[in-house]
Amino acid sequence: MSTGAFFSCLAAKRPPKPEPTMTTRGRRPVDWVAVVTLPPDVVMMTVILPLLRSFARPPSGARGGVVPHTVGIQVSSLEANGVPTPVWVPGLGLGALSSARVRRLVGGRVVLLPGAGRSGRAGPVAELAARVQAALGPGPVVLVGHSQGCPVVAAVAERDPRVVAVLLLGPSADPRMRRLRVLAGRWLRTAAGEPWRQAPQIAVQWLRTGPPAMVRLWRRTSVDAIDERLRRVGVPVVVVRGSRDALCPHDWAAHLAGSAPQGRLVELPGAGHMTPHTRPDEIAALVRELM
Structure with missing residues (x-):
């Protein structure tokens, strides 16, 4: 799912539709030549995050939320x-x-x-x-x-x-962030200023929770x-x-x-x-x- 599609789901009265997953094990292989030509947000949601899914395990001791x-x-x-x-x-x-x-x-x-x-x-x-x-x-x-x-x-x-x-x-x-344009703009500005080293940890947590x-x-x-x-x-x-x-x-x-x-x-x-x-x-x- 692209970043734009995710924010569209926040405004719409429906959950996001699942999209095809590209992995290297058990499913169709990743076409890395095609991947490098994709926009960064598409690469994150369709390639990087699925590859991280194997690390998204519930924390030890989790019971009833x-x-x-x-x-x-x-x-x-x-x-x-x-x-x-x-x-x-x-x-x-x-x-x-x-x-x-x-x-x-x-x-x-x-x-x-x-x-x-x-x-x-x-x-x-x-x-x-x-x-x-x-x-x-x-x-x-x-x-x-x-x-x-x-x-x-x-x-x-x-x-x-x-x-x-x-x-x-x-x-x-x-x-003010109930308006989609305001929400998306603020999210992108904030994300651009965050250290990128924390992106994998955030991605794993988002995967565990689910869009x-x-x-x-x-x-x-x-x-x-x-x-x-x-x-x-x-x-x-x-x-x-x-x-x-x-x-x-x-x-x-x-x-x-x-x-x-x-x-x-x-x-x-x-x-x-x-x-x-x-x-x-x-x-x-x-x-x-x-x-």
């Missing part, structure tokens, strides 16, 4: 001592791998949802929030949301007393009034954006930070949208501050 993940700091020890546990909700199409570098520093666990680490049909934001609540444990917790996971995090934080702080990384539910699930999650979260929810969140809320993140522009991030009674905005110079992966030390410092 919840991935218990404890690295460095034992979650059970934190909870036993009353220290807030970081709980991560990934962005669109992403899974546990997207926050792995930060969790090596501060620990925590990841909740996977349909469209964010899991295939399947995403329900309303309230239903997605209930899934996250079921995975919180006894608390207290610091909820960390990335990109399209942020509306779900806000929906949990406005009603669950176990949440003592919220960290929103690149919240991308800007209503149909990603489209469905986008349709649920992009229309959610996250700013209205944040007005009802009575705990500290930190909104983080990279200065090169076109999916979360400055005015939108400042608006969200101003909507929360205890909100503040942190901008990371030179960073893009994938701050958990590209700026793990700075994100870990913010998590520790909230813990």
